[in-house]
Amino acid sequence: MENLDYARLQMAFTLGFHIIFACIGMVMPFFMVVAHHKWLKTRNPVYKRLSMAWLKGVAIFFVTGAVSGTALSFELGMLWPEFMKHAGPIIGMPFSLEGAAFFVEAIALGFYLYGWKKLPEKFHWFTGVIIGISGVASGILVVSANGWMNAPSGFDYINGEFTNIDPVAALLNPAWFTQALHMTLAAFVATSFGVAGIHAFQIFRKRNVELHTKAFKIAIIFGAVAAFLQPISGDLSAKDVAERQPVKLAAMEAHYETEKGAPLYIGGIVDEENRTVTNKIEIPKALSFLAFGDFDAEVKGLNDFPDDELPPVAIVHYAFQIMVGIGTLLMFAGLIYFISLKKKKWLNNKYYWLLFIVVAPLGFVAIEAGWVVTEVGRQPWIIHQIMRTEDAVTPMPGMKYSFFFYLFLYTVLGITVTWLMNRQIKSLNQEPNEDGSNENSSQESYNRERARKNNPINMKNKSKD
Amino acid sequence: MLYIVLFFLLFSLLLYVLLGGADFGAGIVELFSSAKNKEHTRDTIYRVMGPIWEANHIWLIIMLVILWVAFPAYFNIIIIYLHIPLTLVLLGITLRGVAFVFRHYDAVVDKSQFWYNWLFRIGSFVTPVFLGMSFGALIGGKIIITEDYENYGFYDLFMQHWLNIFSLLVGLFYAALCAFLASTLLIGEAEGKARKHYARNSAFFTTVLVVLGFILISFGYFSDIKFAEDFIHNPVSLACVAFSGILLFPLWKFIKKEYRIASRYLAVFQVILVLFAALYAHFPYIIITATEEVSLLANLAPEATISNLAIMLLIGGFIILPGLFHLMRSFNMIKVLEKNEKKYE
Numbered sequence: 001m002e003n004l005d006y007a008r009l010q011m012a013f014t015l016g017f018h019i020i021f022a023c024i025g026m027v028m029p030f031f032m033v034v035a036h037h038k039w040l041k042t043r044n045p046v047y048k049r050l051s052m053a054w055l056k057g058v059a060i061f062f063v064t065g066a067v068s069g070t071a072l073s074f075e076l077g078m079l080w081p082e083f084m085k086h087a088g089p090i091i092g093m094p095f096s097l098e099g100a101a102f103f104v105e106a107i108a109l110g111f112y113l114y115g116w117k118k119l120p121e122k123f124h125w126f127t128g129v130i131i132g133i134s135g136v137a138s139g140i141l142v143v144s145a146n147g148w149m150n151a152p153s154g155f156d157y158i159n160g161e162f163t164n165i166d167p168v169a170a171l172l173n174p175a176w177f178t179q180a181l182h183m184t185l186a187a188f189v190a191t192s193f194g195v196a197g198i199h200a201f202q203i204f205r206k207r208n209v210e211l212h213t214k215a216f217k218i219a220i221i222f223g224a225v226a227a228f229l230q231p232i233s234g235d236l237s238a239k240d241v242a243e244r245q246p247v248k249l250a251a252m253e254a255h256y257e258t259e260k261g262a263p264l265y266i267g268g269i270v271d272e273e274n275r276t277v278t279n280k281i282e283i284p285k286a287l288s289f290l291a292f293g294d295f296d297a298e299v300k301g302l303n304d305f306p307d308d309e310l311p312p313v314a315i316v317h318y319a320f321q322i323m324v325g326i327g328t329l330l331m332f333a334g335l336i337y338f339i340s341l342k343k344k345k346w347l348n349n350k351y352y353w354l355l356f357i358v359v360a361p362l363g364f365v366a367i368e369a370g371w372v373v374t375e376v377g378r379q380p381w382i383i384h385q386i387m388r389t390e391d392a393v394t395p396m397p398g399m400k401y402s403f404f405f406y407l408f409l410y411t412v413l414g415i416t417v418t419w420l421m422n423r424q425i426k427s428l429n430q431e432p433n434e435d436g437s438n439e440n441s442s443q444e445s446y447n448r449e450r451a452r453k454n455n456p457i458n459m460k461n462k463s464k465d
Numbered sequence: 466m467l468y469i470v471l472f473f474l475l476f477s478l479l480l481y482v483l484l485g486g487a488d489f490g491a492g493i494v495e496l497f498s499s500a501k502n503k504e505h506t507r508d509t510i511y512r513v514m515g516p517i518w519e520a521n522h523i524w525l526i527i528m529l530v531i532l533w534v535a536f537p538a539y540f541n542i543i544i545i546y547l548h549i550p551l552t553l554v555l556l557g558i559t560l561r562g563v564a565f566v567f568r569h570y571d572a573v574v575d576k577s578q579f580w581y582n583w584l585f586r587i588g589s590f591v592t593p594v595f596l597g598m599s600f601g602a603l604i605g606g607k608i609i610i611t612e613d614y615e616n617y618g619f620y621d622l623f624m625q626h627w628l629n630i631f632s633l634l635v636g637l638f639y640a641a642l643c644a645f646l647a648s649t650l651l652i653g654e655a656e657g658k659a660r661k662h663y664a665r666n667s668a669f670f671t672t673v674l675v676v677l678g679f680i681l682i683s684f685g686y687f688s689d690i691k692f693a694e695d696f697i698h699n700p701v702s703l704a705c706v707a708f709s710g711i712l713l714f715p716l717w718k719f720i721k722k723e724y725r726i727a728s729r730y731l732a733v734f735q736v737i738l739v740l741f742a743a744l745y746a747h748f749p750y751i752i753i754t755a756t757e758e759v760s761l762l763a764n765l766a767p768e769a770t771i772s773n774l775a776i777m778l779l780i781g782g783f784i785i786l787p788g789l790f791h792l793m794r795s796f797n798m799i800k801v802l803e804k805n806e807k808k809y810e
Contacts, residue, residue: 056570056572059566059569059570060566060567060570062519063519063562063563063565063566064563066519066522066562067558067559067562067563068559070522070525070526070555070558070559071555071558071559073526073529073530074529074544074551074555076533077533077540077541077544078544078545078548078551078552081541081544081545084533084537084540084541084544085537085538085540085541086537088533088534088537088540088766089534089535089537089766089767089770090770092530092533092534092535092766092770092773092774092777093773093774093777095530095533095534096530096531096534096774096777096778096781097777097781099523099526099527099530099781100777100780100781100784100785102523102526103520103523103527103781103785103789104784104785104788106519106520106523107517107520107785107788107789107792109519110515110516110517110518110519110520110792110796111516111792111795113515113516114515114516114796115795118795118796119795163767165766165767165769165770166769167769167770167773167774168773394545394548395545395614396545396548396622396623397614397619398619402548402552405552409556409559413559413563416563416567420567420570420571420572423571423572423573424572426572426573427572427573428572
């Protein structure tokens with residue numbers, strides 16, 4: 001493999017890593033403030049305990065998302081210096097606004113994490129809301145920058161020069177809305193089903209059922225609603241892609257031949273060499289309708305595009321199938337939740353909980369698959385029809401080592417965070433403190449006291465004294 | 466409009482050096498404390514730095530965004546030739562960042578704290594060293610800018626300009642600066658024995674800083690590093706550094722008299738002087754390569770971009786700065802300790 005391939009792998013991996021943490025960091029604050037609000041309203045200590053627990057999760061995910069995001073903002077330049085040199089001045093606006101949103105989020109997080117008992121209750125709660133809103137805002141802004149790569153706008157490209165730059169038009173590029181909507185909903189679906197699944201597992205194992213049921217309800221309602229809205233946004237996205245990036249649409253659907261009244265393929269094995277798709281289910285005329293709202297519209301096939309402008313078809317097609325498949329599944333899971341609101345008996349059925357446990361990680365798989373569709377589907381362009389990825393890559397050799405370095409670092413980090421979450425849940429299942437409260441501070445001082453006793457360094461220290 | 470952007474760039478740089486620096490420095494103070502004091506320092510850092518911890522580091526991102534949006538050609542050189550030290554900086558930022566949060570938000574406190582603590586302490590020391598080394602590489606005059614990547618070895622193009630004694634000295638100098646800032650800050654946050662401990666620390670790191678600064682400039686001068694030569698021949702830069710040195714005496718007096726606010730502002734002012742001195746001699750030609758000096762203002766982004774960015778920065782600043790100030794005030798970052806004087810005595 002070449003330098004370019006490793007640079008792309010590194011970008012894919014680090015972006016894929018960051019997306020998960022960014023999504024969780026973006027959505028979890030909403031769960032936290034809902035629980036917090038319920039506590040303020042009912043003064044039921046279970047809700048306080050829950051918001052405290054989610055707060056810790058938010059802190060851990062936020063920092064992991066923040067550091068991996070900092071790394072990414074460097075990597076954009078480090079891996080693709082030619083891209084940043086030209087794109088930076090054009091898409092500076094979403095990035096500078098994103099910086100501001102991120103800053104607001106960090107300030108609000110400072111207030112929220114450290115403000116218990118120190119700030120007026122309502123203001124304190126409100127800072128939690130700000131965390132959520134600014135998180136979503138920064139997500140939307142970053143996706144807008146990505147939208148520009150798919151739908152470059154706000155400049156004239158004449159003889160290889162970028163002129164007449166209009167940063168506002170670049171920010172509001174034609175792809176920003178559909179992409180941002182799709183991504184935001186996806187973040188809500190994935191995080192909500194993920195969190196709900198974790199609590200469903202605890203209910204399934206009959207641990208602290210009261211708390212976990214409350215947690216499950218808060219999380220799943222966000223997820224179920226978002227999962228129902230997602231197909232609408234998916235349809236908007238598909239129509240948008242069909243219009244602006246027909247080659248991406250053809251790759252998503254693995255359509256080689258241009259045809260009117262094109263069928264929708266479900267599944268199928270792509271043979272890129274012979275340009276065929278076997279073992280697929282065909283739904284007649286459905287693709288033409290989904291893409292253009294007309295059963296007889298013409299869908300341009302891959303064969304009608306220049307060979308050197310085709311993305312890797314199989315990867316894009318499979319990723320798209322995975323995304324849509326999971327999206328549909330999660331929509332049904334959401335439906336089952338809504339039905340269970342009427343049929344309370346279901347809540348006693350272990351298969352009900354098992355379902356939510358099984359689907360828990362799927363939303364994240366769908367998010368990753370969706371990004372593969374967007375990013376791989378745009379290849380070989382880094383800026384659609386303007387700049388090729390191979391022309392943007394860093395001249396520095398040895399990206400192979402850089403890739404393995406990040407692979408190792410982020411794998412360790414990912415495992416650590418998973419392990420930390422496991423510990424959070426275990427501690428959540430333990431009985432509250434003797435005084436019945438679950439104060440962060442008392443928990444912490446209790447923990448620290450225990451650490452002091454157990455810590456080998458202090459032991460040594462004590463024996464010296 | 467360009468001046469607004471430049472102002473925000475320098476302002477972010479300054480705040481990153483100050484706030485990010487104090488944050489790194491806190492870890493360095495912890496690293497060089499005895500086992501007993503480490504624990505106390507750890508808790509003090511959490512109390513003092515915790516609320517603004519995340520915000521301290523966003524200045525780096527703001528700086529980065531300004532560079533890539535408004536000064537793309539300049540940023541391009543930095544990002545290509547400093548790939549390796551910046552990767553190491555990122556490693557440091559990642560490890561110390563997660564370690565800081567893990568050690569306070571892990572649900573269970575056990576032996577894993579040992580790892581979080583050491584990752585945080587070592588990361589706090591190594592990160593500013595690599596940041597300083599990167600800056601040292603930019604001003605060291607050893608970067609070889611070329612289009613012809615084949616004719617040079619990997620070491621020549623991507624290593625030698627940052628992996629040398631001058632850059633290392635700049636790195637250590639910045640780490641010492643961070644530790645000076647943090648220990649001066651921490652003095653005002655402690656009482657009794659701990660206060661004495663931080664005061665001792667502050668004196669120690671100040672000495673290290675002065676000695677390192679002296680070695681740095683003399684080494685640079687005798688190894689014919691253009692930056693150091695210009696620095697010595699520039700009366701304004703020299704005067705700033707000298708003035709900053711003289712201000713150490715009132716600083717020590719304020720610390721002794723326990724004027725928390727005065728000592729903080731004075732320390733900040735000294736750092737501003739040093740930073741100004743470092744930039745003044747060459748501004749805006751901040752990248753000194755083997756053959757040429759690259760101006761920050763060379764090949765600027767188009768006017769539309771600059772004015773757009775300036776407006777964004779003004780709006781952002783209008784929202785963020787009051788918020789940040791309110792945050793610092795809410796958690797007593799800006800408060801006079803003098804009130805507690807009697808209790809302490």
